[in-house]
Amino acid sequence: MTADQAGRRDTAPGPVQRNPAQTAPAPVVVIGAGPVGVTAALLLARRGVRTVILERHQDVYPLPRAVATDDEVRRILQAAGVGEEFAAIARPANGLRLLDARHRVMAEFRRSEHGRHGYPQTSMFDQPDLERLLRDALARRPECELRGGVEVTGVGPDPAGPVRVTYRDADGEHHLWAEAVLGCDGAGSLTRDAIGAAWEDLCFEERWTVIDVRTQADVRCWEGVDQVCDPHRPATFMRVGEDRYRWEFRLQEGRQPVRELIAPWLSPSYDGAFDVVRETQYTFRARVADRWRSGRVFLLGDAAHLTPPFVGQGLCSGLRDAYNLTWKLARVLQQGGDERLLDTYESERKPHARHVIRLAVAMGWAMTGGQDGAAALRRRILAAACRIPGLTAAAGRDLSPPLTAGPLVRRRRRRSLVGTHCPQPWVALDGRRSRLDDMLGDGFTVLTAAEPWPSLRALAHGLGVPAIPVTGLRDDGTLTAWLRAGRADAVLLRPDRVVTDVVPAGAHDFTDTAAWASLLHTTRSPHPSPRTVENSLPRSATR
Numbered sequence: 387m388t389a390d391q392a393g394r395r396d397t398a399p400g401p402v403q404r405n406p407a408q409t410a411p412a413p414v415v416v417i418g419a420g421p422v423g424v425t426a427a428l429l430l431a432r433r434g435v436r437t438v439i440l441e442r443h444q445d446v447y448p449l450p451r452a453v454a455t456d457d458e459v460r461r462i463l464q465a466a467g468v469g470e471e472f473a474a475i476a477r478p479a480n481g482l483r484l485l486d487a488r489h490r491v492m493a494e495f496r497r498s499e500h501g502r503h504g505y506p507q508t509s510m511f512d513q514p515d516l517e518r519l520l521r522d523a524l525a526r527r528p529e530c531e532l533r534g535g536v537e538v539t540g541v542g543p544d545p546a547g548p549v550r551v552t553y554r555d556a557d558g559e560h561h562l563w564a565e566a567v568l569g570c571d572g573a574g575s576l577t578r579d580a581i582g583a584a585w586e587d588l589c590f591e592e593r594w595t596v597i598d599v600r601t602q603a604d605v606r607c608w609e610g611v612d613q614v615c616d617p618h619r620p621a622t623f624m625r626v627g628e629d630r631y632r633w634e635f636r637l638q639e640g641r642q643p644v645r646e647l648i649a650p651w652l653s654p655s656y657d658g659a660f661d662v663v664r665e666t667q668y669t670f671r672a673r674v675a676d677r678w679r680s681g682r683v684f685l686l687g688d689a690a691h692l693t694p695p696f697v698g699q700g701l702c703s704g705l706r707d708a709y710n711l712t713w714k715l716a717r718v719l720q721q722g723g724d725e726r727l728l729d730t731y732e733s734e735r736k737p738h739a740r741h742v743i744r745l746a747v748a749m750g751w752a753m754t755g756g757q758d759g760a761a762a763l764r765r766r767i768l769a770a771a772c773r774i775p776g777l778t779a780a781a782g783r784d785l786s787p788p789l790t791a792g793p794l795v796r797r798r799r800r801r802s803l804v805g806t807h808c809p810q811p812w813v814a815l816d817g818r819r820s821r822l823d824d825m826l827g828d829g830f831t832v833l834t835a836a837e838p839w840p841s842l843r844a845l846a847h848g849l850g851v852p853a854i855p856v857t858g859l860r861d862d863g864t865l866t867a868w869l870r871a872g873r874a875d876a877v878l879l880r881p882d883r884v885v886t887d888v889v890p891a892g893a894h895d896f897t898d899t900a901a902w903a904s905l906l907h908t909t910r911s912p913h914p915s916p917r918t919v920e921n922s923l924p925r926s927a928t929r
């Protein structure tokens with residue numbers, strides 16, 4: 387038996403005896419150290435929650451997989467403490483184009499370099515680079531312990547603690563008792579099986595080949611993603627980095643050499659070298675797990691949902707899971723928050739993930755739609771629709787819909803801000819410039835269009851949250867314009883910057899305080915956040 391420095395390991399043949407002296411529960415066990423698992427651990431660490439991360443591999447998996455992220459997810463990486471490191475490896479992209487079989491542009495969905503979350507709307511990167519910087523950040527956090535080279539063999543409820551995780555390493559079998567377990571263990575998730583979840587099939591399954599190339603060749607491309615809508619040879623092409631490119635082709639009978647496949651993108655005279663970093667076959671699927679939680683065991687990322695890659699949202703959905711769940715879990719574990727908070731993880735994230743997967747499937751059908759008569763008609767309609775500028779602009783605007791109504795998201799009226807994210811401009815406080823989220827800290831916040839009025843101030847005080855007039859934040863006018871467009875005099879922001887409720891313009895109060903107020907009450911005092919408005923705003927601006 388090996389006892390690690392935390393004294394939390396135990397090997398016991400036969401029925402498992404928990405020795406309380408040796409097995410103080412690890413607050414949270416994360417299964418899987420891919421980007422979703424590590425980001426979840428970093429987000430929990432930021433709130434002072436300890437994690438043990440169990441990972442099959444010793445090192446970062448060195449080959450490319452995910453290549454794109456949106457601006458909302460860059461904001462999540464900022465919250466996890468790796469925003470600047472990620473900026474150094476990311477390449478902003480122009481967006482997405484639909485091409486016909488002769489590579490003529492049918493539609494262009496432009497992405498801005500300045501998205502509402504404070505980052506380029508689309509950024510390209512290499513997954514191993516992201517994983518390395520996340521691991522480095524993990525190594526800097528004393529709250530996180532990574533155990534590599536281990537195989538998790540069991541996850542389940544246990545009378546001795548909320549959840550018992552069993553794993554094997556070179557020394558034998560071990561057990562951990564955890565307050566919660568995050569199953570970030572990918573498409574073949576053991577955690578998913580352990581909670582008895584089954585896949586709901588969203589009806590897309592195709593075999594594709596994915597080719598990652600490094601070359602100095604003058605590749606014909608724009609700075610973005612091209613989807614070739616050709617039923618005979620649907621393909622995706624994108625520039626990932628300075629000398630990094632990716633092609634994806636639907637598999638056909640017989641294997642075609644890489645050079646032949648990518649020839650249409652290379653100058654005919656190019657006969658120089660290119661390095662095939664990876665050539666692999668994938669089955670692209672569209673699926674959602676029918677349950678994402680059992681007690682204190684949760685599914686995140688590919689363990690909970692699978693998408694074809696055609697709108698570049700696979701990893702984004704997983705990182706959204708991590709952001710949505712971790713603040714709620716930390717609140718429940720540390721502050722005695724209401725357990726019902728944890729129900730909102732699945733009820734908020736599942737419809738959102740399903741929506742994004744359906745978009746990817748729709749894109750897939752536009753590209754591949756078969757060769758029947760109906761498909762030909764669909765393509766003609768698509769080509770015509772692509773020529774309507776207003777429509778393409780609307781379709782390209784935001785892949786991430788507002789959260790659906792629930793205990794932490796009031797039912798929306800048309801154009802309401804509820805369920806959407808607050809934009810993230812740069813703000814200035816005490817002469818210091820920072821991104822809005824870094825200034826707001828980790829808790830709930832009331833943002834107001836003007837000085838908070840007495841009844842609102844009293845409500846905020848009762849909830850223990852600051853009430854901040856956006857006029858004091860000295861941004862570039864983004865926040866005032868956003869409140870005005872949403873016809874709101876004030877908003878209640880959750881820690882993940884989603885609007886829970888609004889005070890409609892001209893009204894005096896939130897529309898249904900009772901619906902969410904009880905969920906915000908905690909029995910213990912909150913963990914202090916590093917730099918919040920609480921300690922830096924003038925007194926009049928806070929509670």
Ligand SMILES: O=C(O)/C=C/c1cccc(O)c1
Pocket residue numbers: 453454480481482495497507508611622624695696697698699
């Ligand atoms: O919509 C965008 O800006 C990017 C889409 C994208 C990214 C990566 C891979 C894809 O097939 C699509």
